[in-house]
Amino acid sequence: MSLIATRALSLTLGLPLFAGLNLNLNAGDRLGLVACNGRGKSSLLALLAGEIEPSGGEITRARGLTFAHVSQDVPPAMLARSLAEAVEAVVPGEEWRAGIALDALEVPWELRDQPLAALSGGWQRTALLAQAAVLEPDLYLLDEPTNHLDLARIGVLQGWLAGLPKACGVILTSHDRAFLDAVCTRTLFLRPEASRDFALPYSKARAALEIADASDARQHENDLAKADQLRRQAAKLKNIGINSGSDLLVVKTKQLTERAEKIESAARAAHRDRSAGAIKLDSAEARARALLALDCEVRVPGDTGPLLFRTGPKWIGPGDRVVLLGANGAGKTQLVNAVLAACQGTPLQGVKPAGSMVLGHAGQMLEELDPKASPFALVTQYLADQSARSQLASAGIGPDWQGKKLGLLSGGQRARLMLLLLRLRRPNFYLLDEPTNHLDIEGQEALEAELQTQGAAALLVSHDRAFIRAVGTRFWWIKGQKLEEIDSPEPFFASQAMG
Structure with a gap:
């Protein structure tokens, strides 16, 4: 029905x-x-x-x-x-x-x-x-x-x-x-x-879509090749007809040309998405054996907040992409905030960033971005005017949007701008809290590919299972009041009744 x-x-x-x-x-x-x-x-x-x-x-x-x-x-x-x-x-x-x-x-x-x-x-x-x-x-x-x-x-x-x-x-x-x-x-x-x-x-x-698109691409190429062949035949007949004065060959030339035009107009190119903007990351070289070392207690915010968990001795080295797993309220955000504070110069016991660390941070609410600033103003802190416009366009922020206040941009545009700014800072350690929240599937896959290609170190929080499976090389699970390293995220997914 x-x-x-x-x-x-x-x-x-x-x-x-x-x-x-x-x-x-x-x-x-x-x-x-x-x-x-x-x-x-x-x-x-x-x-x-x-x-x-x-x-x-x-x-x-x-x-x-x-x-x-x-x-x-x-x-x-x-x-x-x-x-x-x-x-x-x-x-x-x-x-x-x-x-x-x-x-x-x-x-x-x-x-x-x-x-x-x-x-x-x-x-x-x-x-x-x-x-x-x-x-x-x-x-x-x-x-x-x-x-x-x-x-x-x-x-x-x-x-x-x-x-x-x-x-x-x-x-x-x-x-x-x-x-x-x-x-x-x-x-x-x-x-x-x-x-x-x-x-x-x-x-x-x-x-199945990729197979169908590939078939369309082959058909399109064949159609254009056939149309080109007809046009070449028509050109030869036209020359012969002109030299011989044959009206029949002139008519035949017109028919071949019309057939070529019909095939060309009917030929449909294989679909290509109008890209919302490339996502590119760029990592500075990491020299330290451990870019981040942890052995701390994570508590509910406040001087006397109750204990959430202890990390025990943990470290993140160059190329490690560590995914932080845990139920809602387990303390993932508190650990991210503790790492961020230590990297920004606020000493915290048991949180030790290496001196060579260059941090790239993106929060899940994109709070680093001033809603009153424009994309152009933010990017020109790093690039000359024309280069800034080109980079913004490649990130999916066209000329009409580059001078507008960030508060007017979509969540996807702001997410791509945040990732562009990260690249321009050339970090060697990414601290990313729900980085795929505002990205479509195309953007998620582009970010995955860049993290894998750059080989950057990262501490990630995400609820996106496909993203976690694609980019994670190590997995930390907040379980009870302990931070445990596990070989795969699948036991955690199973604990959350996920497939």
């Missing part, structure tokens, strides 16, 4: 986002929607929800279809309510439904009466999901549902999606590749033209 279908759907918002989209979602389908930042994923969900109008094409919905659209943003009016009140308001007088939804999403009782404004982005996201669940829709439209969730909460979300009724449909967007693999049965790669849909989870669909 078809829940929703599109025919030749197109949308242009300044630039063409997609065109000719034919999509048929059946009951029970779990469709992952994949595209780079700003390429129309959220807009497509809004179209399917009837919130905006398409530029062309049609949308057909099953009779009586009910759906819930969970956007990325929390309505400001909702923040003044408690978490439970916000969910109960969806169906007034039937509070029991809200209770069932909150139980299914494993929301602790002590959080339900707290104002949403006082809760983290992850719990606000959970409240939006609970509001959708109360409606018991036939179709969920979920825009970045894993945003702000730690690994444990992503595990709960995966379990919740798996427990939905079999006939319920889901269309979701996400940059979390492991999450897409775990929950999706189909993957749609949204493109300006010729979007591709595979009945496969993300990783298998990505491999």
Whole structure:
């Protein structure tokens, strides 16, 4: 049974986002929607929800279809309510439904009466999901549902999606590749033209997409070669016809030229994403055998804060990319802050950066970036004007955005700017807290490749399993009140009920 279908759907918002989209979602389908930042994923969900109008094409919905659209943003009016009140308001007088939804999403009782404004982005996201669940829709439209969730909460979300009724449909967007693999049965790669849909989870669909694109590239080359051959034949006949005065050869020349033009106009080049900007890192040479040595206690902030864990003797040498693992609240951020403070000249007992360390730090909220500064002003601290403009453009920040205040830029643009600034500082030790938070899949893969290519030392915190698996060479797990080194992140993922 078809829940929703599109025919030749197109949308242009300044630039063409997609065109000719034919999509048929059946009951029970779990469709992952994949595209780079700003390429129309959220807009497509809004179209399917009837919130905006398409530029062309049609949308057909099953009779009586009910759906819930969970956007990325929390309505400001909702923040003044408690978490439970916000969910109960969806169906007034039937509070029991809200209770069932909150139980299914494993929301602790002590959080339900707290104002949403006082809760983290992850719990606000959970409240939006609970509001959708109360409606018991036939179709969920979920825009970045894993945003702000730690690994444990992503595990709960995966379990919740798996427990939905079999006939319920889901269309979701996400940059979390492991999450897409775990929950999706189909993957749609949204493109300006010729979007591709595979009945496969993300990783298998990505491999199928590469094969299909390679086939398109070969076909395009063959078509152009055939058109070129026809044009050469036409040129020879034209010369013969002119010399002989043969009208028949002139007509034949025209026919060959028209066939070549037809083939050229029909030939479709293989798809290439309009890159949102290259991510390049540049590491200074590290001379110290240990760039960072640890043997300290990590406590809750405050002079007499309770102990979170002891590191024991630990060290990070050149080329080590250490991933810090732990449940939410275990103390990962406190350790990152302790290392950052020591590197910035605040002595801390048991935290010893080497004298040769050149630090590159990026916090998960990109707090190092002054929201009132412009990208151009920040980069010209390191480069001359023209070179700065070129580097910003290569990082996906075009001329129209280079002079604007950072507060106006998207999260993806600010993340790429932060990584560009890191490269210009030429660190030999990266301290990165959730570096993929604002990056699309293309950006994540580019960052992974750069960290691997540069061979830089790093201490990383991330909730992105694909990123952790790709870049980590060593793994530290905050377990109980001890920091243990483990051979693989998989035992930690398993402890968080993750696949």
